[in-house]
Amino acid sequence: MTAQIALLRGINVGGHARFPMDRQREVMHGLGYREVTVHLQTGNLVFADPGTPPEETARRIEDGIAAELNVPVPVTVRTRDELAATVAANPYPRAAAEPKTLHVVFLSGVPADTSGLDAIDPDRYAPDRFRLTGREIYLWCPDGIGRSKLAAKITGLRLGDVTATARNWNTVTRLLALADRVPPG
Structure with a gap:
């Protein structure tokens, strides 16, 4: 398992695309992700992944959220190492x-x-x-x-x-x- 970070665009901002933190966690668990942490309300998810390419993870999460909210929510995913490289x-x-x-x-x-x-x-x-x-x-x-x-x-x-x-x-x-x-x- 590796850590991945999903960055959701445009949720819970100004009343748009309401997606409570508890529901974000439930959707991620429903998609099979574990060790899910939701940071802040605006779509920052950290979770364990078996090594799926980030682009595939992003598509999978986008599909899961679309099914849940009935609105498209763009998702960008980075691995822990990619995020560490960004910081460095x-x-x-x-x-x-x-x-x-x-x-x-x-x-x-x-x-x-x-x-x-x-x-x-x-x-x-x-x-x-x-x-x-x-x-x-x-x-x-x-x-x-x-x-x-x-x-x-x-x-x-x-x-x-x-x-x-x-x-x-x-x-x-x-x-x-x-x-x-x-x-x-």
Whole structure:
């Protein structure tokens, strides 16, 4: 068994796609996953998996949630080791001291079309910064994400058929800590 992390996009936000934590856990158990932990109400699931490829796990969870809620909920999955690599690759280590200012936008795949990101003039949005690294976009907004024009620009971009969901650094590191608690084998 390995730990996997499922990131659900758009549930329990502003009354949309209500999916209580207890029900999230029940659906995951119904799909055969064990050691399920639901972190926060907005769709952060840590669970034991027998080694299924994350893309297959994501499709399986999406299908299970669609059957439960009767609405599509995009799901992005990372293994524990992939999440640890994301934490280790943080290009803005200073930001970790103020974790509310650092976000990771998790992508369901490597975007085939990065022209929207490439066209962003970073100086125009200073002091905010971003960096695409594989399937993650690191977004650092020292003055907060709520007023960040860069954050609004990035979340509004279309990256082809890639699904995106963001988590702040506190959540990212907490998910890694929870994944580290999943018993092996």
